[in-house]
Amino acid sequence: MKGHDPIPDHSTRELIKSRERRSLLMFGITLGLMIAGVVVSVFLAACFGRMNIPDAAVFQVILSRLGPYQASDLDPSWMVVVFDIRLSRICLSALVGLALAVAGAAFQGILRNPLADPFTIGVSTGAAFGASAAIFIGLGADQVFGLGLLPLAALGGALAALFTVVALARVEGRLRRDTMVLAGIVVSTFLSALISLLKALDEESVSSIVFWVMGSFQGRGWIHVAFALPYTLVGLALVLAYARELDLLSLGDTQAGQLGVDVNRVRMRILLGASLLTAAAVSVSGVIGFVGLVVPHLVRMTIGAEHRPLLILSGLLGMMALIWSDVIARVVLPGGEELPVGVVTALLGGPFFCMLLKGKKEAVSLD
Amino acid sequence: MIETASLHCGYGDHEVLRGISLEVRSGEMTGILGPNGSGKTTLLLALAGVIPVRSGTIRLAGRNIRGQRPRWIARHVASVPQRSDVSFPFKCLSLVLMGRYPYVDGWGRYSARDLDAAVDAMEETRTSHLAHRLIREVSGGEAQTVTIARALAQETEILLLDEATSNLDVARKIEVFDLFAEKNRAGATLLCVMHDLNLAALYCKRLVFLKEGRVALDGPTVEIFNDRNLSEIYGTQIRVSAHPVTGAPQAHFVPRGNCAPTDRASSESVSGGGKC
Numbered sequence: 001m002k003g004h005d006p007i008p009d010h011s012t013r014e015l016i017k018s019r020e021r022r023s024l025l026m027f028g029i030t031l032g033l034m035i036a037g038v039v040v041s042v043f044l045a046a047c048f049g050r051m052n053i054p055d056a057a058v059f060q061v062i063l064s065r066l067g068p069y070q071a072s073d074l075d076p077s078w079m080v081v082v083f084d085i086r087l088s089r090i091c092l093s094a095l096v097g098l099a100l101a102v103a104g105a106a107f108q109g110i111l112r113n114p115l116a117d118p119f120t121i122g123v124s125t126g127a128a129f130g131a132s133a134a135i136f137i138g139l140g141a142d143q144v145f146g147l148g149l150l151p152l153a154a155l156g157g158a159l160a161a162l163f164t165v166v167a168l169a170r171v172e173g174r175l176r177r178d179t180m181v182l183a184g185i186v187v188s189t190f191l192s193a194l195i196s197l198l199k200a201l202d203e204e205s206v207s208s209i210v211f212w213v214m215g216s217f218q219g220r221g222w223i224h225v226a227f228a229l230p231y232t233l234v235g236l237a238l239v240l241a242y243a244r245e246l247d248l249l250s251l252g253d254t255q256a257g258q259l260g261v262d263v264n265r266v267r268m269r270i271l272l273g274a275s276l277l278t279a280a281a282v283s284v285s286g287v288i289g290f291v292g293l294v295v296p297h298l299v300r301m302t303i304g305a306e307h308r309p310l311l312i313l314s315g316l317l318g319m320m321a322l323i324w325s326d327v328i329a330r331v332v333l334p335g336g337e338e339l340p341v342g343v344v345t346a347l348l349g350g351p352f353f354c355m356l357l358k359g360k361k362e363a364v365s366l367d
Numbered sequence: 368m369i370e371t372a373s374l375h376c377g378y379g380d381h382e383v384l385r386g387i388s389l390e391v392r393s394g395e396m397t398g399i400l401g402p403n404g405s406g407k408t409t410l411l412l413a414l415a416g417v418i419p420v421r422s423g424t425i426r427l428a429g430r431n432i433r434g435q436r437p438r439w440i441a442r443h444v445a446s447v448p449q450r451s452d453v454s455f456p457f458k459c460l461s462l463v464l465m466g467r468y469p470y471v472d473g474w475g476r477y478s479a480r481d482l483d484a485a486v487d488a489m490e491e492t493r494t495s496h497l498a499h500r501l502i503r504e505v506s507g508g509e510a511q512t513v514t515i516a517r518a519l520a521q522e523t524e525i526l527l528l529d530e531a532t533s534n535l536d537v538a539r540k541i542e543v544f545d546l547f548a549e550k551n552r553a554g555a556t557l558l559c560v561m562h563d564l565n566l567a568a569l570y571c572k573r574l575v576f577l578k579e580g581r582v583a584l585d586g587p588t589v590e591i592f593n594d595r596n597l598s599e600i601y602g603t604q605i606r607v608s609a610h611p612v613t614g615a616p617q618a619h620f621v622p623r624g625n626c627a628p629t630d631r632a633s634s635e636s637v638s639g640g641g642k643c
Contacts, residue, residue: 012486012496013495016489016495016499114455244468248465248468250455251465254448258441258445259521260441260442262438263437300455304456304457305456305461306458
């Protein structure tokens with residue numbers, strides 16, 4: 001603008017461009033490390049379990065099932081335990097971690113609220129209620145048929161909760177983010193009460209409902225992975241397709257609109273994608289808290305707020321977070337009993353989140 | 368080119384714009400003035416297509432904006448909001464790059480051309496040293512200048528400024544408006560909502576006064592910026608005199624009752640021997 005700029009123009013430009021190239025390289029390296037971290041986590045997590053199987057044998061079993069590697073002298077029961085019980089459960093927890101973390105990042109961006117996640121806006125509780133209602137009317141009774149319908153009921157509950165919250169939050173034709181969080185709390189409190197009511201009315205399936213509310217991977221297998229996978233992939237595709245729009249929407253509707261985003265349409269699609277991810281996760285594992293809240297927060301603090309890298313790295317970190325939370329849930333109790341994984345994530349994530357909240361408050365008061 | 372014809376807009380039961388007909392030709396730099404609640408911001412939002420038109424029409428670049436895609440509008444009109452709250456740790460460069468959203472491909476990727484446009488805009492506004500700082504870590508004035516850079520990066524024919532410089536210090540204010548004037552000489556059409564009457568009179572050749580959602584006054588600054596019009600619109604006594612350097616009309620507010628507590632001699636010399 002004026003001639004007294006201390007730095008010559010071309011060098012500033014080169015500096016900016018080289019820093020951009022460097023941050024792209026850093027993202028590439030981080031991405032590679034995180035993918036490696038997920039793979040290593042899968043193998044290591046498979047070594048933990050009630051049955052005492054040598055680590056080398058665990059790796060041999062996994063490799064023999066994955067590729068042409070032939071393991072000769074392995075105990076057939078090891079094959080079943082490692083592959084069908086442990087590995088399926090690890091893959092499921094990775095899938096759920098991915099879905100919850102990406103959904104959390106998406107909800108946070110769209111609500112412009114770093115503290116929002118599938119629970120704050122009632123989608124998780126909606127899914128859990130859908131499942132509980134299905135159990136109550138007897139859909140969960142049949143082992144094969146019920147398994148197919150329960151997650152669908154969870155999906156229906158999630159979407160119903162989402163649209164209720166959206167309808168409640170729509171003031172004069174516009175969605176307001178603060179009203180939406182408030183509406184989410186109202187809806188999820190109400191649905192939690194309804195779940196408790198169902199629990200009281202139908203004492204026989206209390207344990208089944210507790211499973212939905214606390215979240216667990218106990219007794220889950222490949223069939224659950226197969227059910228959750230397509231929903232997760234569709235939800236992931238929807239959210240990732242609008243990653244750039246999420247950046248702009250996190251500035252608010254008005255500015256996003258001024259910058260050319262078709263606000264109402266894009267927002268509904270992102271909300272749908274994120275709900276699909278939540279429903280897929282809740283339908284196979286129940287309500288698992290804090291993953292969708294803490295994981296995106298950590299990633300954002302490290303690499304910044306741009307949603308393209310944020311969503312991808314949050315997904316990978318979410319996978320690792322839930323794989324290891326489930327390992328803790330499996331082995332932490334001395335008697336061989338299992339904790340619901342939702343207890344582990346809440347115990348780990350709760351204090352951590354308080355720390356974030358505290359730090360955030362201080363930062364705000366300094367402004 | 369901006370044309371509105373009996374434009375009505377509002378929120379809920381509250382109708383803010385009540386029949387605005389306005390024509391702004393390409394290359395004009397027009398100030399939009401008026402008391403609080405007169406509909407200035409609403410007018411800019413309607414022109415940017417972010418609030419719906421209730422009745423009447425808005426035409427940009429010869430086309431009715433009803434039914435146009437938001438991206439099309441954003442390639443023709445850039446807006447600088449009064450203030451911009453960013454809840455997340457974005458880099459300043461990322462925010463400026465968002466001005467390139469109307470041009471991104473289907474994958475949402477910014478091209479080398481987009482990066483160049485963003486860096487150009489940051490250099491023009493002298494914010495390029497902030498490129499890799501987080502928006503939360505820069506001052507309010509710097510953040511506002513980054514928002515201005517974002518609008519320039521949009522490379523649009525029309526710029527809508529809503530109190531774009533109200534939280535900048537005086538030197539930055541003049542610097543930024545010099546830049547706007549330069550853009551205007553290069554062919555840009557600017558519509559500036561302003562509270563600062565004198566800044567408006569200094570830079571805008573045409574002024575539009577809104578009052579209660581209608582155009583109260585519209586014309587060349589030198590003709591309409593006078594004691595009588597200003598006093599009537601703002602409902603307080605205002606005197607106008609020429610700017611000592613540029614000769615542009617400048618408004619002076621007259622306190623009710625007594626004069627400012629200066630000694631009588633200097634007070635008389637300032638008011639030119641007037642009644643006060």
